[in-house]
Amino acid sequence: MQTCRTAVARRLQPHLLRCRAPAALRSNGRCAQQFAYATRAHTGARIPAPKYSVPLFARNAYLDGLREAAASARTPDDVEHVFRLVRAAPAAELEQEGLLTVITVLRGRKDPRLLRALIDSKLFRPWYGSRFMVASAYGPLFRALFNPHGSCPPPTDDELYGIIADLKSRGGVVTPTMSYELTRVFMAGGRSLPPIIEEAIKCVVELPVGIDFNRAKWELYIKVERRTRSWRDVLCTVLPHLQYRRMPTTTITALMHDDxxxxxxxxxxxxxxxxxxxxxxxxxxxxxxxxxxxxxxGMEVFEYARSKGLYISHRSSQHLITALVAFRNSSITSPAAVDDAVNVFRRQVQPDNPATDSHHLGTLPLLSALAVSIGVKRRWEKISDIISFLRRKDASLMPHLRRKFSSLIEDIFLCPSHSAGVDILYGQRRDLAYDELLQLLHHIGKLRFDSAPTFSYADFVAFLRTVESCSHVLSPELIASWISAVSHSRVLLRMSWEQHALGPSAKGFDDLAVSYLHQLEKGLLADKPALDTLAVRVQLMTTYGVYSSVHDEDVLRCWTWIVDHNAVTDEIIPYALQAVTGVAAVRDLWNDVLHQGVVPSRSTWAEYAARLIRCGRPDEGFEILRNEVGDDSHYRRGPFPPFAPNRSRTLCETASQYLERPSHSHSTV
Incomplete structure (x- = not known):
């Protein structure tokens, strides 16, 4: 017995030493790194080897050089040069990562000539043995070939068949991902796969037919086949085997795939x-x-489900409501779409709906859309009904925040005016952090009443007093948030449904919003220069330029402030160009840019050319496009929307005349 105990103690001794190590190290006052090193020493664990055999800065410099070279490539010879740079990797394990980096850049440029030069390069031949690399290169090529806005016409069926035949002759394999990509681009163009292409990419898959009937195998077969074939084709194949069997509804979802x-x-x-x-x-x-x-x-399917007495799942209801109110991308939502979202919500919370989850409703996007959308009938009653439902179910409007703060936001949505929303905060001043106050400012700015669509400057100053009473320092972020609310209100006031709902007073409300911005410049920004920052001035400039040409003077005043502070950058120039409308103002602004020593990028040159075209100077605009932008279709698409709707023959002839001339190294403008 004693011998057995001694043997057990010897086996446990290393484990006990490891358990005592943390306490011993803490008692000796060692740091965390020493503790980690000592623990590894006791356990026998090794430090993991580095991922690369070269320093990390060398790897980053190598990839940055490849991105720059791929972004400036114009011809197949340039692509060949880029490929030689890929082969000159400082370490062998970086070559594949470098090639993927080049493919990513060329994929973003959407130029089929460059992608075709990549796969036709002799240096790419060794990569045909990798199905992953082949799919990574050919997928972007197929998308670029069928891009409706591309620089080249789509290929014919014979040309596409030749590309696939070359792929197979070089040892490549048509993967299911590539087959699905080809099918998708053809369906996006309103066509089915031609027989010659379908035969070239067809993958032979045996039907799971036999004594052992397995539903899971059938669904897997359907999912695989749907990557390259239409649902009717797959249904005709499987129907003789399934029509006399009882199949689950998941068979239909497999046939539906994603189209x-x-x-x-x-x-x-x-x-x-x-x-x-x-x-x-x-x-x-x-x-x-x-x-x-x-x-x-989505609403069409929702109405179909309701006609059959079916409910859609909680997750699908939430996605449909979010898509209707366009909360995530901040686009403009019409009152009809908001009404549809309310109907989806009412259907979702019905007592007999088995998919109801009252604790995870996510009603904030719907409430925000109702508060913003002037033109929705009885919208404040609908807001009150939704909040009352949440409180009856003991559900929180914002579950990720503390309950008291979420209740405060609910009270703000029930306020009859902006000043009432600010007054609510006085009783909570000691409990509010700065980030919470910033969020409350955003929600108060979302409230748009028929009698006061815009959050006024006086109410904003009252809100700032609340911020100071909470012992917080005023920051330019608060100013920018309020200006953003004013800008959004000005955009909405120009919408047809708000013009119809407000009538002639809509123009007066817009002028009132501009006067609020003037009060900000003469008041808060003049009294506290620390709040007058570059970000605030840029936002002021863009807000003045919303859908109006009578405020060019205000826009140029903000631009002059930026120029005087030597703050002109390539990122700011497009905002300034979009804000001004007159030809003289556009030219003055551009002269200031050149005098500041800023080197405009190609996208900025394209924006300047587009602005000249919109202002009635197509000769100058297309001359700039030809000389400064070149043949990159990514940057040349911008100027075309201004004259695409009216299809002016003179303007189109001017475009063809200037864009087909040989380019010079510098612009004449």
Missing amino acids: VWKPRDIDEITDALAIEVDTGIVSRAVEIAVKRSGARA
């Missing part, structure tokens, strides 16, 4: 397979419709 959502297609599939439509099918259709065709398509 079938229309109700008539769903009915055709369910009738063929004798399967009843359920919540899972319509929920998947809503997700696909929103992703592929937008919120209107």
Whole structure:
């Protein structure tokens, strides 16, 4: 017995030493690095080897050089030079990462000539043995070839077949990802795969037919086939084997893949397979419709589900509401879309809905859209009903924040005016942090009443007093947040539904919003120069230039402040060009840019050319495009929307005349 105990103690001794090591190191006062080193020494663990055999700065310099070279490549010879730079990697393990970096840059440029030169290069031949690298290079090529805004016409079927044949002759394999990409670009153009292309990329997959009938195998087969074939084609293949069997509804979702959502297609599939439509099918259709065709398509599926007495899932309802109110991308939402979002929410929270989750409703996007959208009937009553529902269910408007602060935001949504929203904060002044006050300012600025669409300067000053009473220092971030609210209100006041709802007073409200900006310049910015920063001036300049030409003087005043402070950068110039409207103002602004010593980028030159074209100077604009922008289609698409709607023959002839001339090294403007 004693011998057994001694043996056990010997086995446990190293473990006990490791357990005592942290306490011993802490008692000796050693640092965390020493503790980690000592622990590794006791346990026998090794320090992991570095990922690269060269220093990290050498790897970063190598990749940065490749990005610069790929971004400036214009011809196939330039691509060959870039490939030689890839082969000159400081370490062998960096070569694949360098090639992926080059492919990423060329993919963003969307030029099929350069991508074709990449795959045709002799230096790319060793990579045909890697299915991953082949798919990484050919996927962007297929997208660029069929880009509707590309610099080259789409290839013919024979030309595309030649590309695929060359791929196979070089030892490459058409992967399922590439097949799916080709199918997707053809379907996006309203065509199905031509027979010659379908034969070239066809992957032979055996049907899971036999004594052992497995539903999971059938669904896997359908999912694989849907990558390269249409749903009708796959349905015709599997229907003889499935029409007399009881299949689950997941078979339909497998057939839907990510491009079938229309109700008539769903009915055709369910009738063929004798399967009843359920919540899972319509929920998947809503997700696909929103992703592929937008919120209107999602509402079409929602109405289809409601006509059949079905509910969509909680997740799909949330996605549809968010898509309707356009909360994430801050785009303009019409009152009709907001009303549809309210209908989806009401359907979602019905008592007999089994998919209701009252604790994770996420109603903030819907409340914000209702508070902003003048033109929605009885919108404040709808806001009150939604908040009352949340409080009855003991649900929080913003679950990720503390409950008291979330309740405060709910009270702000129920306020009858901006001043009432500011007054609520006086009782909470000791409990509010700076970031919470900034968030409250954002929500108060979202409130747009029929009698006061814009958060006034006087109410904003009252809010700043609340910030100071909470022992916080005023910052330019607060000024920028208020200016953003004024800018958004000015944009909305120009919408047709707000013009209809407000009538002639809409113009007066817009002038009042501009007067608030004047009060800010003469008041707070003049009294406290520390708040008058570059970011504030740029935002003021863009807000003055919203849909109006009568405020060029205000825009140029802000621009003069930027020039006087030597703060002109290439990032600021596009904002200034978009804010001014007159030809003289545009030219004066550009002269200031050149006198400041700023070297404009190609995108900035393209923006300047577009502004001249919009101002009625197409000769100068297209001359700049030809000489400074060159043949990069990514930058030359910008000037075309101004004259695309009216299709002026003279302007189109001017474009062709100037863009086809040989370019010079410098612009004459």
